[in-house]
Amino acid sequence: MIKKWVVVPATLMVATSILAACSGGAQSTAEKHVLRIGVLYGGADNEPYFRSQYTDTYEMMNPEIDFEIVSAIDYSDMRYQTPDENGNIDQPDPYAKMKDMLTGDNPVDVVVLDYNMLRRLVQDNLLKQLDPLISQSKFDLTDYVPTVIDGIKSAGDNNIYALTPTFSSSALYYNKKLFEEAGVEPPTDNMTWKDIMDKARLVSKGEGVDRKYGMTFSRWNGGDFNSDIQTYSSALQLKMWDDKGEKMLVNTPQWENVWNTVSSLYRDDVVPDQEDINKINEELNKESADGNYVYNPTQGDLFAGGKVAMTISDYNYVNELSNTMNNASKIKDFEAFDWDVVTYPTHEEAPGIGGAIYFSQLMGINNNAQNSEDAWKFIQFTNSKEWAEMKSRSTYELVARKEYLKPKNGMNYNINAFTALKPIPPQSVDTEKLYREKPGIWEAQNASYDLFQKVIKGDITAKEALAEWETKGNAVLEKLKKEPAKTDSSKAAEGGTDGASTMPVEVETTEVPAG
Known part of the structure; x- marks a missing residue:
C-alpha cells in the first residue's frame, strides 16, 4: 500500500506539470468537446494501448476533452477476410484510406503517421504547417535532436508539418x-x-x-x-526494379x-x-x-x-x-x-545518412480539422519537455528532446551515436502503391537468395549472379503484367511493409524494402 501511495502522486505531479507547461496552468470550464485522432491501422484491441500511451493523462487533466481514436483501416477487416483462390486478401490503398479520413464528412483533427507518408500528405496540402503555430505559441524546439527536426523538414520543403515525441x-x-x-x-x-x-x-x-x-x-x-x-x-x-515494376x-x-x-x-x-x-x-x-x-x-x-x-x-x-x-x-x-x-556506418556516396533512423509516431494537424486549436494544444503536450522526461524511461524508443537523452540506469555509453546521423529520405509513395498493386513482385527477388549463396561459395561471380537474377526476375515481372495479383503469399509477406503508419506497438523497427 505504501509503495502505491508514493508512485501515484509522483505520476500525477508529472502530469500536472506537463499540463501547466502547455496551458499556463489555467483551469478550463468549457463544455465537453471532442478531439478526433486518426491512425492508419488500428482496431478495438489496439485502442487501449494508444490511449494509455498518449491520451489518458491529457484527458484526465482536461476533463472537457473527449478523445475519439479513428482508424482508417481496421485490423479486424483484414484479419477475418477470406483469401481468394491465390491466397491473397484484398489490400486497401493505405494512402487513399488516409486521405478519406482527413477529407471525409467527419475529418479527424490530429493524424498519427510515419515518415514515409509525411511527404505525400504535405504535397497534397492535407496537413497544416506548424511553423506559424510554433512561433505564435513560442513553443521551444531549441533542444530538439537536430536529426529529428532536419528529417521532418526534409519531408516538408524545409518546413515543419508534424512533430514526434520519440524516434527509433x-x-x-x-x-x-x-x-x-x-x-x-x-x-x-x-x-x-x-x-x-x-x-x-x-x-x-x-x-x-x-x-x-x-x-x-x-x-x-x-x-x-x-x-x-x-x-x-x-x-x-x-532499386531492384523500375518504378512500374516492369x-x-x-x-x-x-x-x-x-x-x-x-x-x-x-x-x-x-x-x-x-x-x-x-x-x-x-x-x-x-x-x-x-x-x-x-x-x-x-x-x-x-x-x-x-x-x-x-x-x-x-x-x-x-x-x-x-x-x-x-x-x-x-x-x-x-x-x-x-x-x-x-554511429551506424555510412557510405561515402551518402555522407551523414544513417541506415536505421525512423519516425513512426509523427503527429500533424489535418488541414480540414474541426478542432485545430485543441489539436495544437495536444501536440504541444505530447512534445513538451515534461512529457519527454516521463517518456525517457522507455526501453524501446528515444525521446526527441536532447535534455532527456541520457544513458540509462547510470550506465556510461555513447548515446549520441543514436542521434548523430540523418534519416534515409522517405520512400516514394508510388513505390508503396506498386507493392500493393503487384503483391507478387516480391517473387522477382526469390532467385537472389540462392545466387547470393553461390557467390559466397565462389561458384559464380557477383556479375554472373546479377545477370542471372536480372533474367529470372524479368520473367516474373513479365508474368505479372498479365496477372498482377497472383503471388506466393508467403513470399510476398516476407517482402516488407508498405511504409504505412500503424497503431503504436513496442516492437523493434521495421526495415524499409530496398526495391
Whole structure:
C-alpha cells in the first residue's frame, strides 16, 4: 500500500506539470468537446494501448476533452477476410484510406503517421504547417535532436508539418575486450562501412567454434541475403526494379559492388554464416559432464555471447546487454565484457545518412480539422519537455528532446551515436502503391537468395549472379503484367511493409524494402 501511495502522486505531479507547461496552468470550464485522432491501422484491441500511451493523462487533466481514436483501416477487416483462390486478401490503398479520413464528412483533427507518408500528405496540402503555430505559441524546439527536426523538414520543403515525441535508431555496438585482445583500435563515430569492415578483418581471430568474428549485420542472422544486403545498402537506395515494376535494375556496377563487398566478408570468415552459427549453438547446447542440459541465455546472440566484435542493433539492445553483463556470474563459462556504441556506418556516396533512423509516431494537424486549436494544444503536450522526461524511461524508443537523452540506469555509453546521423529520405509513395498493386513482385527477388549463396561459395561471380537474377526476375515481372495479383503469399509477406503508419506497438523497427 505504501509503495502505491508514493508512485501515484509522483505520476500525477508529472502530469500536472506537463499540463501547466502547455496551458499556463489555467483551469478550463468549457463544455465537453471532442478531439478526433486518426491512425492508419488500428482496431478495438489496439485502442487501449494508444490511449494509455498518449491520451489518458491529457484527458484526465482536461476533463472537457473527449478523445475519439479513428482508424482508417481496421485490423479486424483484414484479419477475418477470406483469401481468394491465390491466397491473397484484398489490400486497401493505405494512402487513399488516409486521405478519406482527413477529407471525409467527419475529418479527424490530429493524424498519427510515419515518415514515409509525411511527404505525400504535405504535397497534397492535407496537413497544416506548424511553423506559424510554433512561433505564435513560442513553443521551444531549441533542444530538439537536430536529426529529428532536419528529417521532418526534409519531408516538408524545409518546413515543419508534424512533430514526434520519440524516434527509433540503431547504432554499431562493439566489444572493447575483443579489440583490446586483438591489438586493434576500436571503431569511432562517423566511420564508413569500409572503415568498419577493415577493422572487422583485423579483429577476426581463431578457428572453429572458438573463432571470434569481426562483425555481423544484425544480432541474429547469418548469411541472410535480404537482411544483410538491406542493412549494408539501405542508405544507397538501390532499386531492384523500375518504378512500374516492369524491368529489373540489379545488373549494375553499384549492385555488383554491394554483392562483392558483403559476400567477401562471409567467404573470409569475417562474418559468420548460418552454418557457423549452428555449430556455435550446438557447442553451447552440449550436455554438462553429469548429463544435464545447460541453458545459455546468450544462445543465438553472438555479440552478447562474446563471439563477435561488432554488430548493428537498435537502442533497446542497451537494456539486453546490460542485463546480460549484470548476470554474467549466473551463465556457465561466460565472462562479462565492456562494450560501447558508435554511429551506424555510412557510405561515402551518402555522407551523414544513417541506415536505421525512423519516425513512426509523427503527429500533424489535418488541414480540414474541426478542432485545430485543441489539436495544437495536444501536440504541444505530447512534445513538451515534461512529457519527454516521463517518456525517457522507455526501453524501446528515444525521446526527441536532447535534455532527456541520457544513458540509462547510470550506465556510461555513447548515446549520441543514436542521434548523430540523418534519416534515409522517405520512400516514394508510388513505390508503396506498386507493392500493393503487384503483391507478387516480391517473387522477382526469390532467385537472389540462392545466387547470393553461390557467390559466397565462389561458384559464380557477383556479375554472373546479377545477370542471372536480372533474367529470372524479368520473367516474373513479365508474368505479372498479365496477372498482377497472383503471388506466393508467403513470399510476398516476407517482402516488407508498405511504409504505412500503424497503431503504436513496442516492437523493434521495421526495415524499409530496398526495391
